[in-house]
Amino acid sequence: MRLRLVPKETNVDFFARYKLWLGISAFMMIVAFASFALQGLNYGIDFKGGTTIRTDSSQEIDIAAYRNAIEPLELGDVTITEVFDPSFGADKNVAMIRIQAQDGEEAVTTAVIEAVEKALKEQAPDITFSSVESVGPKVSGELIQTAMIAVVLAIGAVLIYIWLRFEWQFAVGAVVALVHDVLLTIGIFSELQIRFDLAIIAALLTIVGYSLNDTVVVFDRVRENLRKYKKKPLKEVMNISINETLSRTMMTSVTTLLALIALFVLGGDVIRGFVFAMIWGVIVGTYSSIFVASTILLWLGVKRDWTKSNDTTGNQFANVDA
Amino acid sequence: MLQIDRWKRVLIWLVVVAGVLLALPNGFYTRVETHNDAVKAIEAGGTAAGLEEQAALWPSFLPSSLVNLGLDLRGGAHLLAEVKVQDVYAARIKGSWPEIRDLLREERATVGTVRLQKSASDELRIKISKPEQLQNAASLIRGLARPVSGLAAAGASDIEVTVEGDAIVVRLSEAEKIATDERTVRQSLEIIRRRIDEVGTREPTIQRQGADRILIQVPGLGSAGELKAIIGTTAQLTFHSVVSRASSADEPAGAGNYVLPSLDEEGVYYVLEEASVVSGEDLVDAQPDFDQNGRPAVSFRFNTSGARRFGDYTAENIGSPFAIVLDKEVISAPVIQSHIAGGSGIITGNFSLEESTKLAVLLRAGALPAGLEFLEERTIGPELGADSIEAGKLACIVAFVGVLIFMVLSYGTFGVFANIALIFNVVLIFGLLSMLGATLTLPGIAGIVLTIGMAVDANVLVFERIREELKSAKGPARAIDLGYEKALSAIIDANITTFITAVILYAVGSGPVRGFAITLGLGILTSVFTAIFVTRLIVVIWFERRKPKTIEV
Numbered sequence: 001m002r003l004r005l006v007p008k009e010t011n012v013d014f015f016a017r018y019k020l021w022l023g024i025s026a027f028m029m030i031v032a033f034a035s036f037a038l039q040g041l042n043y044g045i046d047f048k049g050g051t052t053i054r055t056d057s058s059q060e061i062d063i064a065a066y067r068n069a070i071e072p073l074e075l076g077d078v079t080i081t082e083v084f085d086p087s088f089g090a091d092k093n094v095a096m097i098r099i100q101a102q103d104g105e106e107a108v109t110t111a112v113i114e115a116v117e118k119a120l121k122e123q124a125p126d127i128t129f130s131s132v133e134s135v136g137p138k139v140s141g142e143l144i145q146t147a148m149i150a151v152v153l154a155i156g157a158v159l160i161y162i163w164l165r166f167e168w169q170f171a172v173g174a175v176v177a178l179v180h181d182v183l184l185t186i187g188i189f190s191e192l193q194i195r196f197d198l199a200i201i202a203a204l205l206t207i208v209g210y211s212l213n214d215t216v217v218v219f220d221r222v223r224e225n226l227r228k229y230k231k232k233p234l235k236e237v238m239n240i241s242i243n244e245t246l247s248r249t250m251m252t253s254v255t256t257l258l259a260l261i262a263l264f265v266l267g268g269d270v271i272r273g274f275v276f277a278m279i280w281g282v283i284v285g286t287y288s289s290i291f292v293a294s295t296i297l298l299w300l301g302v303k304r305d306w307t308k309s310n311d312t313t314g315n316q317f318a319n320v321d322a
Numbered sequence: 323m324l325q326i327d328r329w330k331r332v333l334i335w336l337v338v339v340a341g342v343l344l345a346l347p348n349g350f351y352t353r354v355e356t357h358n359d360a361v362k363a364i365e366a367g368g369t370a371a372g373l374e375e376q377a378a379l380w381p382s383f384l385p386s387s388l389v390n391l392g393l394d395l396r397g398g399a400h401l402l403a404e405v406k407v408q409d410v411y412a413a414r415i416k417g418s419w420p421e422i423r424d425l426l427r428e429e430r431a432t433v434g435t436v437r438l439q440k441s442a443s444d445e446l447r448i449k450i451s452k453p454e455q456l457q458n459a460a461s462l463i464r465g466l467a468r469p470v471s472g473l474a475a476a477g478a479s480d481i482e483v484t485v486e487g488d489a490i491v492v493r494l495s496e497a498e499k500i501a502t503d504e505r506t507v508r509q510s511l512e513i514i515r516r517r518i519d520e521v522g523t524r525e526p527t528i529q530r531q532g533a534d535r536i537l538i539q540v541p542g543l544g545s546a547g548e549l550k551a552i553i554g555t556t557a558q559l560t561f562h563s564v565v566s567r568a569s570s571a572d573e574p575a576g577a578g579n580y581v582l583p584s585l586d587e588e589g590v591y592y593v594l595e596e597a598s599v600v601s602g603e604d605l606v607d608a609q610p611d612f613d614q615n616g617r618p619a620v621s622f623r624f625n626t627s628g629a630r631r632f633g634d635y636t637a638e639n640i641g642s643p644f645a646i647v648l649d650k651e652v653i654s655a656p657v658i659q660s661h662i663a664g665g666s667g668i669i670t671g672n673f674s675l676e677e678s679t680k681l682a683v684l685l686r687a688g689a690l691p692a693g694l695e696f697l698e699e700r701t702i703g704p705e706l707g708a709d710s711i712e713a714g715k716l717a718c719i720v721a722f723v724g725v726l727i728f729m730v731l732s733y734g735t736f737g738v739f740a741n742i743a744l745i746f747n748v749v750l751i752f753g754l755l756s757m758l759g760a761t762l763t764l765p766g767i768a769g770i771v772l773t774i775g776m777a778v779d780a781n782v783l784v785f786e787r788i789r790e791e792l793k794s795a796k797g798p799a800r801a802i803d804l805g806y807e808k809a810l811s812a813i814i815d816a817n818i819t820t821f822i823t824a825v826i827l828y829a830v831g832s833g834p835v836r837g838f839a840i841t842l843g844l845g846i847l848t849s850v851f852t853a854i855f856v857t858r859l860i861v862v863i864w865f866e867r868r869k870p871k872t873i874e875v
Contacts, residue, residue: 002731002732002733002734002874003731003732004732005732054706056703056705087709087713110547110550110699113547114547128703129701129703130703130705130706131700131702131703131706132545132546132699132700132701133699133700133701133702134698134700135697135698136696138697139698143832146830146831146832147830150827150830153826154822154826154827157822157823157826158819158822158823161818161819161822162819165815198831198832198835199765199835199838201831201835202765202827202835202838202839205826205827206772206823206838206842208823209819209822209824209842210776210820212816212820213779213817213819213820214816216812216815217812217815217816220811220812220815220816221812224808224811247786247789248779248782248783248786251778251782251786252778252779252782254728255725255729255778255779255782256775256776256779257775258721258724258725258728258775259721259722259724259725259771259772259774260721260772260775262717262720262721262724263714263717263721263771265717266713266716266717267713267714267717267771268709268713268714270394270706270710271764271765271768274765274768275768278768278772
């Protein structure tokens with residue numbers, strides 16, 4: 001007996017309530033954007049400049065005491081948070097201290113770091129600093145710029161690739177789905193105020209890659225079925241295609257999620273935010289390739305004249321060149 | 323049907339075996355690391371006891387390249403520095419003054435007397451007493467211009483001479499500035515490398531980034547602060563004659579002189595002649611030492627030309643003080659007791675033993691041509707890195723086992739085939755990473771875990787396709803064949819799009835992001851390879867042996 005995530009034959013009409021799904025997606029995108037616009041992201045030092053210090057002590061962390069120790073140094077905005085992880089024992093107490101970039105300083109300030117470390121040592125004598133990272137405002141400005149360029153480039157490159165391999169309607173559908181995924185991911189980061197740093201950009205781009213992977217598989221089937229069922233209406237062809245690929249879509253999402261959840265639980269706190277972004281992205285990406293990308297494609301319509309490609313049917317690369 | 327040529331089979335197995343061999347050293351990380359270090363030491367002529375045994379820990383016929391661990395996994399210090407290239411312009415342009423002065427003096431009859439005006443630091447402003455000769459004098463100075471070295475600047479000359487109002491202004495040309503920047507950054511890179519080598523840490527990364535930045539990563543070093551202490555100081559050592567002592571920095575210094583503060587005595591200043599007698603460039607050696615009172619000091623030795631100048635100078639100036647200046651601060655200003663011949667001497671000051679050792683290192687490695695500004699610094703403790711590796715390993719294993727079980731439950735025998743391919747896949751990633759000498763970072767581990775999840779995708783595509791083909795009542799062989807054939811375009815398209823994002827991440831990203839892009843990109847390549855070649859080969863071999871009448875996928 002085989003484990004099956006979806007029944008052998010499915011015949012779900014994915015477009016019966018397409019207005020509802022598009023509505024939900026649009027609403028979520030607005031919420032995400034509003035959250036981003038109103039609340040803003042909790043930028044890490046990669047993008048805002050400043051210093052983070054990770055402390056490690058066998059004593060319980062008293063955030064107020066830490067704060068009092070650092071206060072006299074007048075460093076502006078200082079955030080102190082305790083870090084929890086199931087792998088920490090009772091004698092391992094970790095805190096993250098974030099200090100804003102000091103005014104008028106282009107570069108990083110060693111003096112600040114030393115002063116903070118000294119102040120904290122007086123507070124908790126056995127404290128160690130397991131990581132100290134400091135980014136000057138000059139670099140952080142550039143980092144955010146290159147990150148944005150990376151996301152835009154990735155989406156643009158993909159747009160062109162799909163346009164070349166399929167038709168422009170497919171490309172538009174895929175890219176709308178991508179923007180949807182990226183926006184929702186940014187939205188949840190701003191809503192939950194999870195630290196947004198350079199690694200999250202990597203996660204965003206992976207989400208772009210993953211969501212696309214999913215979308216392309218569905219589209220590939222649509223393209224194939226459009227040749228097969230020349231007379232059927234587009235909506236029906238698309239429903240058939242999604243149903244046929246549904247089993248694969250679920251399988252891949254589940255194996256990927258399985259791996260990511262393992263990493264989320266066991267991978268340590270350092271990359272938890274990063275993994276969270278990817279888990280969210282896999283879920284959103286799977287949803288969007290069916291309910292956003294395909295719906296947009298249906299809405300835009302497709303040129304049905306595939307006769308030219310028919311010449312190559314039967315040869316091994318029939319499907320490879322569109 | 324269902325045939326794969328013999329040569330293809332051989333090739334596929336060869337790739338797999340090569341991958342296994344390349345990945346193998348990583349399974350014995352510390353052992354191979356010791357072996358590699360020992361081999362390097364032996365090659366460098368080391369004969370320490372035990373080196374041979376250490377080298378014998380790993381057979382030499384096996385590959386011994388390891389995956390580099392990034393700083394976030396190994397711990398260490400990371401610095402991004404910007405070379406202040408403009409620092410050099412002033413010295414370059416001021417340095418051309420004696421030559422211009424001598425030239426114009428020879429032409430005194432036509433241009434009159436020559437005077438240097440106060441000006442911005444990166445230009446010379448020259449006045450002559452016969453203003454009608456300005457153009458003439460300017461063209462004389464232009465005659466001193468030299469072509470800029472370097473291919474890109476062919477034909478351009480190094481200085482720009484213009485007449486502005488009643489003065490001639492000499493500046494560096496843009497081409498020369500670019501060439502100077504290039505030299506400055508390259509020199510800085512070299513000096514930083516030498517300084518770090520002097521300290522003797524293992525496998526530092528010292529890389530140029532962009533036009534004027536240098537990235538320095540030193541694994542295992544305690545903190546970025548320590549690293550900064552080594553490379554942060556310019557260490558320009560010069561010897562000057564002392565004109566007088568002063569009590570403030572605003573003390574009027576005559577033409578060609580300047581005022582510098584004392585290093586350890588507060589409120590003490592010296593008026594010095596700007597032109598140095600000898601400089602650190604003439605040093606051939608510097609060692610930590612002790613003075614006659616047993617206090618830490620640094621002894622040094624000049625090369626022949628430096629030794630001659632230093633000897634002549636001390637012989638002529640017995641009884642007067644001279645200043646030892648380090649980075650525009652006077653370390654000490656002793657009185658010359660006697661003619662110092664032989665070109666060696668000792669620098670005393672209020673050094674601690676540590677400081678004198680550091681100063682000796684800096685002097686030996688040479689001075690930085692320009693100052694450095696630190697834009698980014700990161701220190702990661704080795705324990706945090708070790709924790710991350712442990713966590714990453716555990717997550718990888720759990721993810722791996724989870725996916726393996728899931729695949730068998732879903733696809734039975736074919737799931738087992740996919741799993742074998744998945745194992746090869748991870749092995750191949752490590753093999754490629756070792757072969758390329760790529761760096762594995764924490765996000766890189768995440769990339770591998772993600773690949774584990776996604777690698778089965780290509781297999782899933784094929785298996786689902788075979789299932790569909792079986793439904794339309796084709797024979798098993800035909801169904802398998804068609805499954806692979808028809809799934810191919812989806813596999814290719816889906817993976818190329820992901821690969822595009824990996825390439826962009828690699829090109830645009832830095833540090834950890836790049837590490838992630840590498841494993842993701844390699845993972846895509848290996849997963850496509852294993853899915854369409856390795857799994858297929860296994861399926862075909864299985865099919866040839868068993869010749870099943872029906873199959874269940």
